[in-house]
Amino acid sequence: MLAPTPPKRLILLMTQAPLVLVDGSSYLYRAFHALPPLATSKGLPTGAVKGVLNMLKSLRRQYPDSPLAVVFDAKGGTFRDALYNDYKANRPSMPDDLRVQVDLLHACVKGMGYPFLCVEGVEADDVIGTLARSSAAADRPVVISTGDKDMAQLVDGHITLVNTMTGSVMDVAGVKEKFGVGPEHIIDYLALMGDKVDNIPGVPGVGEKTAVGLLVGIGGGIKELYENLDKVASLPIRGAKTLAAKLEEHREMAFLSYELATIKIDVPLDIELDQLHCGEPDRGTLMELYAELEFKSWIEDLQRDAKRAGQELTVEEPTVEAREAAYEVILQQGQFDAWLKKLQAAPLFAFVTQSNGTDAQRAQLVGLSFAIQTHEAAYIPLTHSYMGVPQQLDRDTVLKALKPLLEDPDKTKVGQHAKFAINLLANCAIDGDQAQGIDLQGVRFDTILESYVL
Incomplete structure (x- = not known):
């Protein structure tokens, strides 16, 4: 007996190369703090740049036929700062050793031919959310490369998360296994317990286990939770008898936290999905950047690639000033x-x-x-x-x-x-x-x- 033919939508999902969206800002910080500090002979820090570019090269090898875009946070505030003055207020200022690498990384990403997106007034998460949902609506699979848990709210049958630094992959089942709730309730989960990284307040005293217990026990999100506060006392949660009063006291903060934790999926963008294709690398620009960063092995790779393409690239060796020890x-x-x-x-x-x-x-x-x-x-x-x-x-x-x-x-x-x-x-x-x-x-x-x- 012949197996039934899969529906056209499923065939597309199984055969189409996914759109790969990279959370550049997330990886920039992670590379800086997780990897050894590297610097040029002149003292220019380069470790974060090399870490992120290595990650991009790894993704390219893993998804050779996929369109791939890299998204960064823009300078300045966002709409969330207007909603809550203390949003991300607990974050220390960017270290100087990282700050000097940002523009260099941006230039390298552009030189490699990747679409580069940076939109004022919103965060990289919002741009990624908009592109991911648009792609999913067109039945194209999406891989979001990030280390941020907030992105779990975007996961569905089309959208998967991958953490290139750890190698972990998270689909719908993976989200539920990791957080105790499905992607559809990640925003509610963050709204209740808050997020120390982004300084989202949440409800004081509600941690991970309590947030999961409330959402699973009520069988819905915070809207359903607040419509059924009378049922909270009977839930098998530690401190359930006093929890309803605490939730009521902080109702306004819970819904504000929900708004802060929600990734926008309707950001106006100047680029269409079909424009997110990887162009040819600008080898001349990359040669200059790699020379400044002293990425010698990558310079050799560029020269080999250029030779195969019938080009000749030379790099001017930096002059080393003689200095008495x-x-x-x-x-x-x-x-x-x-x-x-x-x-x-x-x-x-x-x-x-x-x-x-x-x-x-x-x-x-x-x-x-x-x-x-x-x-x-x-x-x-x-x-x-x-x-x-x-x-x-x-x-x-x-x-x-x-x-x-x-x-x-x-x-x-x-x-x-x-x-x-x-x-x-x-x-x-x-x-x-x-x-x-x-x-x-x-x-x-x-x-x-x-x-x-x-």
Whole structure:
């Protein structure tokens, strides 16, 4: 017996290459905070740019026949700021090391030939939501590449989420498995529990489990919930007897949160779906950008691609200014004070510990090396002992001065064999007090670990 022929709509969904929409702003932040800090020989930060471009290259390999567009947040406020003055007010300002990479990333995306969208007055989520729903309405499958949970509200039979940094894929069943409610109730879920990342208030005291319990128990969204507050007390939820009064007290905030969490799907756009095709890369522009960013392997890739296309690309090697090395051995208090100020002012620094053994639990700290840029480094000897050893700075005085800097999680550090350094410094008794060791924080790059992936 022959199997029945699938309906035309299903055949289209099964055979048509999906529209791929990339949440560029989401990945920019994630790449900056999750990946090791990279910089050029001139000190220009490049790690976030490389992370996002690597992700785009991965998507292109995964969806070679798909139209692909990259969407970023525009500068300035959005309609949500007008609704709620404190929207995203808890977010710290963009780090300077990330800010300098934004325009470079935008230029690279455009140079690669991808449609680039950035719409004022709304967020990238809203632009993606509009394009995704329009594509789904035309029976075209959509893949949204993002790491934001808000996007789960867009998932349906046509729309799927993929997190390229983790490799996870989320369809309708995946949303329900992860959040406890289906895509149709993600907005209600966020409205009740709030969202700390975006500073959406929600209802105080309502967390994930309570929000899911309310929505599942009532069998609807917050509209149905508020129409049936008299049933809340009987739900199998912790604190159910007092929950109805709390919900009533914060009714206005719940519905405001619903509005803030809702992704717009009707943003006016200057581009049609059939225009979202990937153009040819501008190899000349990319060559200049990659040269500035010192992405040498990608320059070689461009040159090979150009040669196959009958073009010839050359890159002007950056001139490296000759510079006398400035290496110091710190033996005077004035030298140490000057270097401490340099370390405090630097956006990141490299450090290496020197010890008298390889067992971090038993070894003694002998000295510390620091560098803030190429050809500028210092070594602080602390407990060297040999014939003719010069007078060294007091070990405890130095460690007490360095302790706040080394323990600051927001001060980015590059280490070598950081695991050993963490244990060694933790066991460094200061003024004879073992509890006064240094809790090393902020190490975002370890040259020993990186050597294993070369």
